[in-house]
Amino acid sequence: MNKLLPALTLAFVAQITLAQGQPNYDESEVPELELTDLLTFNGKKVSTPKDWNENRRPELYRFFEQHEYGQVPGVLDSISFNRVESDDKALNGTALRKQVVVSLFKNDKSLSFTILMYLPKNASAVPIFLGYNFYGNHTVTEDPNVIISKAWARNNKAFDISDNTLTENSRGVRTSRWSIQKMIDSGFGFATIYYGEIDPDKNDLTDGIHQLFYQQDQQHPKPNEWGSISAWAFGLSRALDYLETDKDIDASKVIAFGHSRLGKVSLWAAASDQRFAGAISNDSGCGGAALSKRKFGETVGRINTSFPHWFSDNFKKYNNKEEDLPVDQHGLLALIAPRPLYVASAEDDQWADPKGEFLSTYYATPVYDLFDKKGIPSDKMPEIHRPIHHTIGYHIRSGKHDVTDYDWSQYIAWAKAQIEK
Ligand code: GTR
Numbered sequence: 001m002n003k004l005l006p007a008l009t010l011a012f013v014a015q016i017t018l019a020q021g022q023p024n025y026d027e028s029e030v031p032e033l034e035l036t037d038l039l040t041f042n043g044k045k046v047s048t049p050k051d052w053n054e055n056r057r058p059e060l061y062r063f064f065e066q067h068e069y070g071q072v073p074g075v076l077d078s079i080s081f082n083r084v085e086s087d088d089k090a091l092n093g094t095a096l097r098k099q100v101v102v103s104l105f106k107n108d109k110s111l112s113f114t115i116l117m118y119l120p121k122n123a124s125a126v127p128i129f130l131g132y133n134f135y136g137n138h139t140v141t142e143d144p145n146v147i148i149s150k151a152w153a154r155n156n157k158a159f160d161i162s163d164n165t166l167t168e169n170s171r172g173v174r175t176s177r178w179s180i181q182k183m184i185d186s187g188f189g190f191a192t193i194y195y196g197e198i199d200p201d202k203n204d205l206t207d208g209i210h211q212l213f214y215q216q217d218q219q220h221p222k223p224n225e226w227g228s229i230s231a232w233a234f235g236l237s238r239a240l241d242y243l244e245t246d247k248d249i250d251a252s253k254v255i256a257f258g259h260s261r262l263g264k265v266s267l268w269a270a271a272s273d274q275r276f277a278g279a280i281s282n283d284s285g286c287g288g289a290a291l292s293k294r295k296f297g298e299t300v301g302r303i304n305t306s307f308p309h310w311f312s313d314n315f316k317k318y319n320n321k322e323e324d325l326p327v328d329q330h331g332l333l334a335l336i337a338p339r340p341l342y343v344a345s346a347e348d349d350q351w352a353d354p355k356g357e358f359l360s361t362y363y364a365t366p367v368y369d370l371f372d373k374k375g376i377p378s379d380k381m382p383e384i385h386r387p388i389h390h391t392i393g394y395h396i397r398s399g400k401h402d403v404t405d406y407d408w409s410q411y412i413a414w415a416k417a418q419i420e421k
Pocket residue numbers: 259260261262284285286298303306
């Protein structure tokens with residue numbers, strides 16, 4: 001029986017591959033791009049920021065909300081914040097550490113998550129990067145005082161995570177992805193949350209934040225309602241609710257950051273909640289910065305098959321039908337205008353379609369132009385390690401799907417310049 005399992009798994013994978021076709025990595029096979037003009041509304045040219053904000057932007061937003069990420073089905077009854085720990089001698093005395101539990105209440109149910117923060121010592125009202133981590137707050141630093149989450153976690157042999165439980169064994173395993181000291185030394189704060197505390201990342205929407213909003217006996221969101229990405233974005237906004245109450249932070253300077261699936265989240269969070277000062281998408285790929293109509297690497301059909309819980313059920317209408325999308329992901333980026341936006345790619349991360357991520361920034365640029373903000377001036381991709389730091393930032397670095405110190409050096413330098421403007 002056991003011997004049969006690998007064969008069955010293989011057959012299953014083969015079935016998915018056949019149904020979706022092999023991913024395309026050949027530029028000559030990319031369909032000619034027919035992208036919707038972002039600056040046309042009711043057949044007329046959008047020529048003022050007012051026209052954009054009042055007419056075209058809401059129309060575009062509605063598409064992404066109703067047909068891609070899914071709508072949040074209501075408002076919370078209440079929210080509370082509880083600082084459970086702090087220390088002003090963290091990171092060798094350079095930083096103030098705080099851990100704050102945020103509790104969300106709805107329909108007599110509740111859910112809590114913990115924000116871990118490091119802030120430059122003795123600074124007040126600092127700008128801050130806010131982003132989710134994949135395996136718990138205790139993985140982003142060696143600091144022994146970071147509380148270990150009790151939420152469900154994906155097993156990971158390399159990180160010694162088993163029984164879907166986080167332990168001391170995984171403390172500090174993801175430090176390479178977070179240049180925390182560099183942020184502190186540059187005058188930025190850093191805040192992170194374990195994404196599994198908002199919604200465990202598995203194809204099951206009966207747990208996490210979704211169930212707080214269900215009507216009796218409901219087990220699954222309606223077709224136009226939130227999948228996990230929208231739920232995680234909602235969680236980032238609730239963290240921002242807390243940051244607005246903390247005098248050590250300048251809540252008008254909170255930049256949403258995310259890598260990969262969590263980069264899809266930072267983009268959708270900044271599009272949905274205009275209190276975010278800006279957004280950074282690191283290797284976010286399909287359903288993030290990358291243009292879907294290029295069908296390069298991961299496609300809409302593939303992502304909705306591998307991760308059926310990430311998007312709204314409505315988005316599945318576009319499986320293998322990207323050409324039917326009324327707007328592509330450049331429209332998502334444009335929803336962040338005129339605020340600073342940074343998209344980054346990695347050369348060996350072809351699955352995420354670096355060129356599609358780049359072109360998306362280029363095609364979002366006319367909306368930034370409308371606000372006299374500098375976007376991406378040419379559709380020719382910059383060379384490796386030749387970052388563009390305009391209001392829209394972009395770089396492609398060498399290497400694989402990851403977040404590196406090089407990426408953070410760019411984000412920090414760019415954010416500093418944007419914020420001081
Ligand atoms: C992949 C997925 C990508 C990206 C990535 C990640 O398996 O296909 O869209 O989100 O996971 O989040 O690491």
